[in-house]
Amino acid sequence: MNSRLFGGILLIVGTTIGAGMLALPVATAQIGFWGSILLLVVCWAIMVASSFLFLEVNLALPPNTNLISMAGATLGKPGQAVVWAFYLLLLYSILSAYISGGGDLLHYLFSTQGVDLPFALSVVIFTCLFGFVVYLGIRSVDYVNRGLMLGKMGSYFLLVVLILPFVSKTHLGDGEFKHIMSPTGINIAILSFTSMMIIPSLRTYFNEDVKMLRKAVFFGTLIPLFCYIAWDMAILGVIPLHGESGMQQILHSSNPNSDLVQALTSSLKQDSVTVLAKFFTSICMATSFLSISLCLSDFLSDGLKVEKRGLGNVVIFSATFLPPILIAVYYPQAFIGGLKYAGLSCFILMIFMPAMMAWRARYGQGGSLALEGYQIGGGKLLLIGLLLFATLMMGYGFGGMLS
Numbered sequence: 197m198n199s200r201l202f203g204g205i206l207l208i209v210g211t212t213i214g215a216g217m218l219a220l221p222v223a224t225a226q227i228g229f230w231g232s233i234l235l236l237v238v239c240w241a242i243m244v245a246s247s248f249l250f251l252e253v254n255l256a257l258p259p260n261t262n263l264i265s266m267a268g269a270t271l272g273k274p275g276q277a278v279v280w281a282f283y284l285l286l287l288y289s290i291l292s293a294y295i296s297g298g299g300d301l302l303h304y305l306f307s308t309q310g311v312d313l314p315f316a317l318s319v320v321i322f323t324c325l326f327g328f329v330v331y332l333g334i335r336s337v338d339y340v341n342r343g344l345m346l347g348k349m350g351s352y353f354l355l356v357v358l359i360l361p362f363v364s365k366t367h368l369g370d371g372e373f374k375h376i377m378s379p380t381g382i383n384i385a386i387l388s389f390t391s392m393m394i395i396p397s398l399r400t401y402f403n404e405d406v407k408m409l410r411k412a413v414f415f416g417t418l419i420p421l422f423c424y425i426a427w428d429m430a431i432l433g434v435i436p437l438h439g440e441s442g443m444q445q446i447l448h449s450s451n452p453n454s455d456l457v458q459a460l461t462s463s464l465k466q467d468s469v470t471v472l473a474k475f476f477t478s479i480c481m482a483t484s485f486l487s488i489s490l491c492l493s494d495f496l497s498d499g500l501k502v503e504k505r506g507l508g509n510v511v512i513f514s515a516t517f518l519p520p521i522l523i524a525v526y527y528p529q530a531f532i533g534g535l536k537y538a539g540l541s542c543f544i545l546m547i548f549m550p551a552m553m554a555w556r557a558r559y560g561q562g563g564s565l566a567l568e569g570y571q572i573g574g575g576k577l578l579l580i581g582l583l584l585f586a587t588l589m590m591g592y593g594f595g596g597m598l599s
Contacts, residue, residue, distance in 0.1 A: 206345045208416025211391040211487035221431035223384040225443035228371025229432045240421045243389035248572040249550040250392040262396045262498035270556040286541035287492040293534030296524040298322040298481040304454035316525045330489040348479040355472045356430045363433030370437040383539025393491040548586035551579045
């Protein structure tokens with residue numbers, strides 16, 4: 197496989213597999229393992245279609261065009277206003293969740309060594325350590341991400357192999373299918389396949405190679421689907437739904453990541469599993485933090501029209517990291533809470549907006565914007581289906597969170 201394609205796939209996998217991997221078993225525990233498989237497959241198919249629509253519109257516009265400029269070119273000022281509001285909400289929510297989760301894990305790791313590191317300091321150390329890599333640019337992110345991804349996937353497979361012998365059919369049968377429409381489950385499942393925001397950066401990285409971009413998007417999202425299913429089986433098969441240290445209790449915890457590691461330790465009593473779980477959860481936070489931070493910095497650079505050079509770099513990265521650091525410090529429950537709000541934003545930005553932009557690019561006044569030779573199939577039927585689905589889920593999700 198081409199080295200650059202391999203790196204691109206890993207960047208998408210790294211963007212995708214992160215907090216979603218850790219939060220999915222907690223968020224879908226109420227519907228059970230079998231219901232979670234159906235939910236994951238449906239969400240994956242929807243997000244792949246939306247990602248290709250996003251790629252189609254992006255390729256129709258000049259290089260280095262991010263979502264803010266895409267919305268402006270296809271939907272005008274109103275579209276740009278919607279994107280500004282919800283994209284910032286999405287990326288800041290995700291980044292706040294990662295920083296909160298990373299700080300929680302760093303605090304937990306230090307506490308196991310007898311060091312009482314303040315949570316706020318843990319958050320700052322985590323952000324500064326990996327934020328510096330993002331500051332150096334996409335090539336540095338790519339190389340660091342490759343090393344972390346190898347460690348993450350290696351620890352993931354070892355962890356699943358070690359846990360599977362302890363999986364209980366009884367635990368897999370826990371949960372009720374009627375909860376499949378739970379706002380928390382749907383929001384986090386959709387969010388777990390969110391990686392299209394890195395497509396503009398990959399377009400530059402691949403030098404406009406459409407075939408490589410399509411392969412990277414498809415395989416970069418397919419790999420997480422299988423990983424999520426195996427991970428759900430491992431976690432939901434050993435940790436009970438109810439009771440002390442059960443999945444429902446973890447869902448409402450302010451420290452879900454460290455509580456999940458502790459629940460695995462308590463259920464299995466295997467030192468090797470404990471060590472791997474700590475390592476795996478830590479790397480999950482790091483890899484997705486790198487990709488999401490890169491996406492947010494590129495978005496701010498595009499939207500503010502500030503080049504990431506010299507003083508401009510300082511401005512962009514201050515705007516990227518300071519708000520989520522403050523949220524994580526003053527709202528420690530930001531991990532699950534941030535992901536739920538990010539999931540709602542996903543319906544607008546990652547499903548509704550790509551379909552609407554593609555509609556305007558193909559059928560709007562002035563003719564087709566789409567590049568000749570590249571257009572996702574499905575025609576108007578696909579676009580209408582995605583628009584209706586996103587609208588229904590937005591209404592249902594907001595209603596569920598307000599009730």
